Amino acid sequence: MKYSNAWHLRDIILLTLIAIFFGVIYWVIGPLYNVLTVALTPVGLGPGANDVVMGIWVMAGPLSGYIFKKVGSATLGEFLGSVVEMFLGGQWGASTMISGVVQGVASELGFTFTGYKRYDWFSLNLSVLTTTIVTFGWDMIRNGYSKYHIGLLIALFIIRLISTWIFSGLLVKAIVKLLDRTHLMQTQSR
Amino acid sequence: MNPSLKFLLAVLIALEISFTSTWMVNLALAIIGLLIILTSRPPLKRLVLLFFVPLIPAVALAVAILLQSNAGMHFALVLFTRIYAYVFVGSAATLTTSVSDLVMSLEQNAHIPSKFAYGFLGAFDLLPKIVSEVNVIRAAGNMRGQALHIWSPQLYFKAILASLDWSENLAEAMTSHGFSEGAPRTYFKQIRVHWWDWCIMISSLLLLQIALFGLHLQ
Amino acid sequence: MATISINHLSFSYPTEDGQKPLTLADVSATFPDGGFSLLTGPSGSGKSTLMKIMSGLYPKFGGVITHGEIQLNHTPISEIPETDRGQLIAMMFQNPNQQFAMDTVERELLFTLENQCVPPSEMMSRVDRALEYVEITALRHRQLNSLSGGEKQKVALAVIIAMKADTILLDEPFASVDPVARQLLLSKLAKLQHEEHKTIIISDHDLEDYDAYIDHLFVLNGTGNSLTLLNETDAQEKMAAFQRQDTSDQQLSLPTKVDQPVITAHDLSLTAGTSTLLKQPEINFFKHHITLLTGANGTGKSTLLMALSKLHQYDGTLLLNQKEIAKIRNNQLYRQVALVFQDADQQFLNVSVAEELALSLKNSQAAAYFKERLPGFLEKLQLDHLQDHVVYTLSGGQKKKLQILEMLIMATPVLLFDEPFTGLDFSSLQTIMAIMKQVAHDCHQTMLIVSHQLFGLDALVDYHVTLANNQLQYVEGLA
Ligand SMILES: Nc1ncnc2c1ncn2[C@@H]1O[C@H](COP(=O)(O)OP(=O)(O)OP(=O)(O)O)[C@@H](O)[C@H]1O
Ligand SMILES: Nc1ncnc2c1ncn2[C@@H]1O[C@H](COP(=O)(O)OP(=O)(O)OP(=O)(O)O)[C@@H](O)[C@H]1O
Numbered sequence: 001m002k003y004s005n006a007w008h009l010r011d012i013i014l015l016t017l018i019a020i021f022f023g024v025i026y027w028v029i030g031p032l033y034n035v036l037t038v039a040l041t042p043v044g045l046g047p048g049a050n051d052v053v054m055g056i057w058v059m060a061g062p063l064s065g066y067i068f069k070k071v072g073s074a075t076l077g078e079f080l081g082s083v084v085e086m087f088l089g090g091q092w093g094a095s096t097m098i099s100g101v102v103q104g105v106a107s108e109l110g111f112t113f114t115g116y117k118r119y120d121w122f123s124l125n126l127s128v129l130t131t132t133i134v135t136f137g138w139d140m141i142r143n144g145y146s147k148y149h150i151g152l153l154i155a156l157f158i159i160r161l162i163s164t165w166i167f168s169g170l171l172v173k174a175i176v177k178l179l180d181r182t183h184l185m186q187t188q189s190r
Numbered sequence: 191m192n193p194s195l196k197f198l199l200a201v202l203i204a205l206e207i208s209f210t211s212t213w214m215v216n217l218a219l220a221i222i223g224l225l226i227i228l229t230s231r232p233p234l235k236r237l238v239l240l241f242f243v244p245l246i247p248a249v250a251l252a253v254a255i256l257l258q259s260n261a262g263m264h265f266a267l268v269l270f271t272r273i274y275a276y277v278f279v280g281s282a283a284t285l286t287t288s289v290s291d292l293v294m295s296l297e298q299n300a301h302i303p304s305k306f307a308y309g310f311l312g313a314f315d316l317l318p319k320i321v322s323e324v325n326v327i328r329a330a331g332n333m334r335g336q337a338l339h340i341w342s343p344q345l346y347f348k349a350i351l352a353s354l355d356w357s358e359n360l361a362e363a364m365t366s367h368g369f370s371e372g373a374p375r376t377y378f379k380q381i382r383v384h385w386w387d388w389c390i391m392i393s394s395l396l397l398l399q400i401a402l403f404g405l406h407l408q
Numbered sequence: 409m410a411t412i413s414i415n416h417l418s419f420s421y422p423t424e425d426g427q428k429p430l431t432l433a434d435v436s437a438t439f440p441d442g443g444f445s446l447l448t449g450p451s452g453s454g455k456s457t458l459m460k461i462m463s464g465l466y467p468k469f470g471g472v473i474t475h476g477e478i479q480l481n482h483t484p485i486s487e488i489p490e491t492d493r494g495q496l497i498a499m500m501f502q503n504p505n506q507q508f509a510m511d512t513v514e515r516e517l518l519f520t521l522e523n524q525c526v527p528p529s530e531m532m533s534r535v536d537r538a539l540e541y542v543e544i545t546a547l548r549h550r551q552l553n554s555l556s557g558g559e560k561q562k563v564a565l566a567v568i569i570a571m572k573a574d575t576i577l578l579d580e581p582f583a584s585v586d587p588v589a590r591q592l593l594l595s596k597l598a599k600l601q602h603e604e605h606k607t608i609i610i611s612d613h614d615l616e617d618y619d620a621y622i623d624h625l626f627v628l629n630g631t632g633n634s635l636t637l638l639n640e641t642d643a644q645e646k647m648a649a650f651q652r653q654d655t656s657d658q659q660l661s662l663p664t665k666v667d668q669p670v671i672t673a674h675d676l677s678l679t680a681g682t683s684t685l686l687k688q689p690e691i692n693f694f695k696h697h698i699t700l701l702t703g704a705n706g707t708g709k710s711t712l713l714m715a716l717s718k719l720h721q722y723d724g725t726l727l728l729n730q731k732e733i734a735k736i737r738n739n740q741l742y743r744q745v746a747l748v749f750q751d752a753d754q755q756f757l758n759v760s761v762a763e764e765l766a767l768s769l770k771n772s773q774a775a776a777y778f779k780e781r782l783p784g785f786l787e788k789l790q791l792d793h794l795q796d797h798v799v800y801t802l803s804g805g806q807k808k809k810l811q812i813l814e815m816l817i818m819a820t821p822v823l824l825f826d827e828p829f830t831g832l833d834f835s836s837l838q839t840i841m842a843i844m845k846q847v848a849h850d851c852h853q854t855m856l857i858v859s860h861q862l863f864g865l866d867a868l869v870d871y872h873v874t875l876a877n878n879q880l881q882y883v884e885g886l887a
């Protein structure tokens with residue numbers, strides 16, 4: 001299968017729809033994040049909730065990368081999702097779009113490092129790793145993670161890595177497997 | 191203000207306060223954001239929500255700093271006000287602009303290819319259907335004796351298939367309504383960038399620099 | 409003015425393994441200029457496919473033309489620039505949703521005119537005229553999302569009128585349109601044909617009501633390898649064969665005292681957005697009976713079914729076996745009541761036909777009953793050869809049949825149907841009704857069926873409820 005890098009109207013609509021769907025599904029579990037945060041706040045671990053659900057939050061990136069197999073698809077997917085999120089009045093306001101780009105680029109890197117040639121378990125894992133590292137770096141700045149004790153920092157990083165691996169790795173792989181069987185995606189990117 | 195510039199400004203502000211630690215500036219931005227929000231006369235419920243939604247992450251971040259680091263009260267306050275600045279500045283932009291105006295402005299002023307502008311808009315307009323579709327997918331699962339959870343691949347699989355189907359229908363319909371990628375179009379509603387748009391943008395940013403710099407010197 | 413001629417056209421949706429089964433094989437025909445043509449054929453024969461090729465959407469959006477071409481005014485469609493195409497040919501789709509890019513009616517019309525590079529100063533008058541023509545000026549500023557299926561189709565027609573397309577293609581445009589709206593749309597189309605000399609081509613299974621309007625009847629055969637223009641007598645014969653018996657004098661009985669209610673409503677009120685759809689002091693639906701629910705477009709039939717399956721909020725009391733529906737937990741509720749969605753795709757969870765059927769059998773409340781009868785049902789519905797097909801690539805009618813069957817297999821005590829018969833050809837319709845009747849009887853099911861199409865329903869349903877003026881009411885007449 002040869003994939004072209006041009007974006008067509010249908011790809012753009014599809015990408016946006018997927019991003020919105022994921023946003024809405026995330027929204028449905030929004031309470032989960034809030035409950036978790038409230039529960040962890042008294043011991044000062046509130047931000048950890050963010051790391052626990054991080055994987056769900058960034059799933060759209062690797063998935064778009066995998067589905068579209070185009071340069072920039074992961075980034076665009078996350079970014080469009082964040083624009084929608086901002087219009088829905090999410091908890092991070094104007095910084096949502098910045099996070100969208102950061103997360104998008106983060107998961108894109110996994111595919112970039114494999115030259116957009118490999119779309120397999122390896123590149124997916126690489127994407128999981130880059131996503132974790134880059135988004136963690138961004139939280140060091142935005143959410144003041146950099147001031148935490150090193151022990152906590154490592155713990156949060158590991159939690160985030162696991163969460164991202166479960167959702168953006170394992171789950172994305174399972175979803176893609178189902179999709180591949182329908183052969184419906186093949187007509188894409190024509 | 192011109193929608194494209196308005197959003198650019200909001201993002202630039204958010205970016206800048208992400209890298210600076212001056213709680214007074216954050217607070218001032220939040221207040222200005224709130225004033226702009228109030229001019230759009232949002233329903234009371236929305237306003238109340240706007241105050242409470244950021245509270246959870248804001249408190250969580252502040253408490254974490256107090257308990258888990260040596261950064262102290264000042265930095266906790268910075269993080270707390272930062273979240274509110276993000277949300278109020280963001281909402282000031284979103285509540286005063288319709289998505290279609292933003293999209294038209296991006297097309298006409300920022301010269302984003304129209305396929306991106308209208309592709310996004312067409313998808314965005316399906317939002318209410320998407321929300322109900324997620325519920326329908328879960329109900330359809332239950333009706334067939336299969337519960338779908340947040341970790342069930344089928345949930346996302348169905349969402350993607352619905353997207354695929356809808357994107358095909360929508361792209362075909364838009365094409366059938368004469369839309370063609372890259373073809374010239376006329377505009378019923380001309381959206382311009384006026385000189386005062388640039389003035390607002392530049393002076394806002396200047397003011398922000400002065401405030402940040404001034405307070406930093408203290 | 410436009411002549412469409414199809415010359416030895418073959419078209420295929422290539423499969424994954426490189427095969428190219430021909431969906432349309434060497435078909436030829438000429439659609440006369442300025443005529444009103446009806447294209448009919450069994451479900452899955454390729455009508456939608458043909459329409460999309462004529463409008464130039466295929467092969468751009470899928471499939472390949474393996475042979476032949478379609479010419480519009482003697483120019484192959486593929487050679488007409490996309491931007492000019494809108495003035496020559498426009499299409500209205502089977503599915504009224506996802507037809508619009510913008511949020512409001514007016515903006516969609518403007519969007520279309522912008523695409524055609526109409527000077528801004530002319531736009532408003534063209535919008536005004538198009539809306540007036542279809543008599544929907546009142547909908548001008550409405551959110552497209554908030555319109556009913558019928559209203560959306562009217563907007564779609566207004567868009568086409570604003571585009572000033574010479575040829576109008578309509579792919580089963582009335583699938584979700586009530587008889588009143590359908591008559592209105594048909595008469596508008598006839599007016600367009602006569603006064604503005606437009607060429608109109610409609611595809612439909614349901615030949616009723618067309619008699620007065622159409623000039624030509626084209627039939628695509630089941631395997632998509634012959635497209636014929638029927639001569640006058642054959643056409644008359646076919647139309648007459650389809651002429652339904654008049655449903656207006658068919659009588660049903662009213663519920664009796666001995667009937668046991670399974671669903672009970674007190675002071676039920678349903679709203680959608682800003683509009684109130686239902687205000688109902690009291691109504692029951694009865695156990696082990698099949699009830700038909702009818703009403704004009706947008707009166708709230710679908711909304712009621714959604715409320716019954718906890719997918720739409722309601723005010724007041726709505727009881728299922730004496731329990732408040734809103735309070736029953738999902739996994740409990742959906743074992744007692746299930747909804748056959750209007751859109752078949754929403755029902756599917758798996759990839760292939762076989763997997764879909766297997767899932768239903770696995771979780772069925774009457775597995776043994778169906779295990780025995782399934783092969784027979786599949787054969788009757790002509791689904792038996794499709795076992796390893798991907799469900800999402802079936803034709804509209806095939807999907808519908810599979811969807812109804814797999815929900816029947818679940819044997820849920822209360823089964824709600826939202827327009828189950830749309831897109832079914834005549835013989836499929838009769839088969840599926842017979843199966844529904846048999847299963848409802850054998851598995852002691854209660855069914856509530858929303859349908860615009862009434863043909864043959866007198867044999868299936870026991871009771872008839874109408875929804876009008878925000879009220880549900882049992883009636884004796886079928887029509
Ligand atoms: N995108 C697709 N990919 C593969 N096969 C398809 C696709 N769309 C349709 N088909 C197949 O092509 C055949 C013709 O389908 P089409 O939708 O044109 O039929 P139709 O006559 O419009 O049927 P209906 O009356 O049920 O709408 C069917 O067998 C269908 O399964
Ligand atoms: N946000 C909204 N604001 C106002 N009205 C709305 C909104 N959403 C839906 N509606 C109205 O609610 C009604 C929904 O009707 P529903 O789909 O239940 O009708 P129906 O009887 O099933 O019609 P059809 O026969 O066309 O399927 C429509 O009249 C629609 O205009």
Ligand SMILES: [Mg+2]
Binds near residue numbers: 456502580804
């Ligand atoms: Mg069809």
Ligand SMILES: [Mg+2]
Binds near residue numbers: 709710711750826
């Ligand atoms: Mg309906």
